[in-house]
Amino acid sequence: MADESGALSQAESEVVGLCQDLIAMDTSNYGDHSGPGERAAAEYVAGKLDEVGVEPTIYESHPGRSSVVARIAGAEPARPPLLVHGHLDVVPANAADWTRDPFAGEVADGCVWGRGAIDMKDMDAMALAVLRQRLREGRTPPRDIVLAFVADEEAGGAWGAQWLVDNHPDLFADCTEAISEVGGFSFTVHDNRRLYLVETAEKGIAWMRLRARGTAGHGSMLNDDNAVTELAEAVARLGRHDFPVRLTKTVRTFLEEVCEAFGVEFDEDDAESTVARLAPIASMIGATLYHTVNPTAVNGGYKANVIPGEAEALVDGRFLPGMEDEFFAEIDRLLGPNVTREFLHHLPAVETDFSGGIVSAMADSLRAEDPGARAVPYCLSGGTDAKSFQRLGIRNYGFAPLKLPPDLNFAGMFHGVDERVPVDGLRFGVRVLDRFLDMA
Template sequence: MSARSTRDEPPARPGSAVPADSVDSAGSAEPARRRLLEEEALRFTRELIRIDSVNTGDPSTIGDGETRAARLVQAALAEVGIVGELVESRPGRGSFVARLGGADPARGALVVHAHLDVVPVAGQEWTHPPFGAEIHDGLLYGRGAVDMKNFAGVLLAVARAFARDGVVPGRDLVFAFFADEEAGGTWGAKWLVEHRPDLFAGATEALSEVGGFSVPLGDGRRAYLAATAEKGVSWARLTARGRPGHGSRPTDDNAVVRLARAVAAIGEHRFPVEATPALEGFLRRFGEASGRAFPDASDPAELERALADLGFTGSIIGAGLRDTASPTVLTAGSKTNVIPGVATADVDLRVLPGHESSVVAELERLAGEGVDVEIVRSIAPIAAPVDAPILGGMQRAVEADDPGGVVVPYLLPASTDNKHLAALGIAGYGFVPLRVPDGFDVFGQFHTADEHVPVDALHFSARVTERLLRSL
């Protein structure tokens, strides 16, 4: 059976209000407003996917895709009277920020943000064009369908709906669309925080990736993960030195051997499970909702077994249980018959909040004598309150559309632009709502070939996000 394909069906006219003849028999325009919100979320997501804004991390190979995407955002918001600022940190590296005034400007503003860049597709085998934004059997395919032009499209649709309907949120909403997240945010969120902090004046909280997607609770019910913390990212370089010489005369002072022992020790080491507030919140909330009693973190073996029974050990949840150290790059020697005097290894560290010093100390212990440890790059972990009112807002917004849904905090083992906003004292949360079928691995779609999202999950995202931002 051939796959059903939709490529260019006509969307609703940009900026159009709800037509009078769409009002239902009860005199309510709500169904038509909802349809327009959903249609625009899908349309803008597709338009953004069609813009090749690949971020290779190498400035010499990056074009102007981010600025072109930012201009699309700017034009879509200008159509409904929302004026913001397009800022290029360097040519082609455009971000766009707009503020929608709230009823109480004295309340802390909420930054809702998405990034406009995507990771490369080279070397991957796609069965659908990565920048085609094609729909097949109810699935939208394309780079950025989940990471994260989907949320950019949703935010555009929500902001336009608020402008059309004259919605005044309870607090200022700062809609931000960033460049360069996929390469660390240097020319996007980080640059704006350092050079244009005025754009985020008065903001106290932020909302973005990675979270909000559903995981099965059992009995047909779903949990929706909300990231309340993120691991820090550090890159460590190990350097071993020894006596160089001819390969025919082995030495006990061989830098390669010394480094190999250090790398093996680090690679085999498992850091202990840590009872972070995010993990405790996950165990409590998920346990209550699912009727399971989890062991606490004082018994890590039992806890990991319990999580394994739910399929969480190798998942995004399991990755947030402990600090991790992964050797990734080895460099030594230039000729087979020459014993080098120096050997190096790079190690990727993912660090729990509060563990920045202890992880480095443990790495030095594992590396042993004669191996120097240097941190060459570091982004600190972040943590936000797990009991903040915004979590209650997420819960109400979800259950209005999914009555059995439960919002559950967790710790994200990766990084988002929330880390850069944290430098301004802004507490970051990851919550992009997506109701997906059981077994659909949302996080597994990140950076993969044939990245895709169910269209009805995108519609759900628009409805829940609109409800959440209207209520906060």
Template sequence: MTVSDLETEALDFVRALIRIDSVNTGDPATIGDGETRAALFVQERLREVGYETHLVEPWPGRASVVARLPGSDPDAGALVAHAHLDVVPVEATDWTHPPFGAEIHDGMLYGRGAVDMKDFAGMLLAIARAFRRDGIVPRRDLIFAFFADEEAGGVWGARWIVQNRPELFAGATEAISEVGGFSLPLPGDRRAYLVATAEKGVTTATLTARGHAAHGSRPTDDNAVVRLARAVVAIGEHRFPLVRTATSERFLEVYGRASGQPFDGDDLDVDLQRLGFAASVIGAGTRNTASPTVLTAGGKANVIPAAASATLDVRVLPGQGEAVRAQLAEVVGDDIAVAWARDIPAIESPVDAPLLDVLQDAITAEDPDGTVVPYLLPASTDNKHLARLGIRGYGFVPLRVPADFDVFGQFHAADERVPVDAVYFGARVTARILRDA
């Protein structure tokens, strides 16, 4: 296979970015300057080909970069193509290859950020440079954005820029970023390419049980720890009802048709098992969920505490905010107080937007039998922050991978890796999307 200059540069940039340790611990005391070093790397590469860049650093070490390439149609809404430059922490002893070495073994590129998401950052950087060097004028203005702090909620990245520098996204109507674009197997050596047209909302609930404090040697009937434990177990065993959103309905329709096996059974959970390793992610997009994550009670073994609490990570489908609160209150019972915080609403973009036709055409050019399939992402991306400016977000980082390669499983995992051929494929497809959108 002949590798183009675009593909070569994309891979080189992905490797260079992986080698910049930009771990985001979420704790300002332990976060270094890696995000700024990565942003400066991107800024310099963009400046080399004549871009005017905006380096935004609201806190030392937490920099983002934004640049714009004018399009040929001034009336067309601008398209934001964005990636984040931070990565989650690593336990190096769990890795077979150095997490910041960007080593290639057996056709796989290893490193923290190989999938989440320095792969796309490297592709976008190479494409931005190629368009400028080759005089390619896209139809729409392209806004290339490389954000800090996505892994901790975008506080110093996309959220801060949306709140304080919204002019950088003037005229933008749509955005493309993670999580989607990678292939899932279909019968007959064909592939479906997921596009996230919706994302669950994120909220936090704190359960509090109260009783009266007592000596540990004298058990009480209203032990707060016991009552809280019962509530936590009830939540762990509870299944929220199936909700068919516009996005999940489109997934069932398109994937069912493409696979030749319509989802028309009485038990959707069973039907989804045929998706293999993707079943849990797609399934999580069909229900609201609540996961107990933090328990707090007592401080001394011989003291029964007067209160005990549990924190829940609650993921909410579009339009389901009030229903989730009511259902959760019913599950835990009247004697458990529920407090809600950190409410980030769900987003849902049109599943029939012209941009999806562009995605399909770009995939078809590289994989004639490939089918783009909308799905609902049960997690969050920076598209939620851009949505506050009326920008409709889509998750699509195109990667053609082997049928048994679980891209979902690479996120935040040890030995995170991506096939080198998939990076080349992603660069080619994304270039077509950005040129033709």
């Protein structure tokens, strides 16, 4: 989209400002409706679409919890639409921990800083910038585009994507494919070779409350039915358990691609060694080799000399695609017969094929802007709104293209301190997305 003289397109020029504006709107999601909500951001996005002739609709699932949906007509109405979705909420940030104000959207050191810079107001801004320019210029995409900027992703989507799918499935019913966050970013192998990781799978989520019951009594007396002891032992078993490596289709393909890029043979019996080559994204990728479960909270009792009759703990479990049953069978074995579990949040794992016209469009659009690019599939250790949209039969891909500096700790900034996105990366993403929409 940049012309031959090197001048920036309108989309490249405005994407930084759009990202700054969105970051400056504090849409922190505390999971309990105590934050300011997404209404202001939804109105901002709707206004930017209205300026270029799009008629968006704001859907409010709960006071302040707002999502925006719009449809842009394509040149081939018989083709199924492409869903482009992003979330407007962010996780909270403690300003005292940051180098710069997390809600100022400051540009410094070649980056836009602030909460949401990569998760995921960067993609929101890129999609807005590209589509605004296309509409101003009268450039119609081949297929219809359904745009969705949604609330509440950071707390599981109950007031955002889940609510829309449950209450307004007609908005997306004819979509067959979708693109969104946590994919399309680069990993530098060497100067002339970069892998661009496209998310085709993500682990399932099982946030659970564990509960043990026992006999209440005086703290000075013998008690072999102590709920705290029972729970503590179960929590320790979970927290110290090593799940075996289980290579899913997506993870195996990714590791094979990594080994080919580095010119080494892939040893499936030593997948950890391959992952070790991937700093600074090794922690993100390493978690996709196994199921995981981490204790996150323990609560029981109210006085030092009183044995409580009940104790509780919270755990965060993540299971691999296609392996949910084995995960829960192992969890129950580790808990034992005297500790029960219940779901606080349970969402499925998702996985789709890395094939077809949409994947070719991603690979070709990346190579057009970066001749050293190679698109590869990967599995996300966390979760996204793909879990909701897949219920409608939509194939979901993480494709928010960014060409990153080799030394940027990209994975560490998700929900981390000093989150930021390179300005050049945003402009690169705008160019790639524009090409992609012509090819998809």
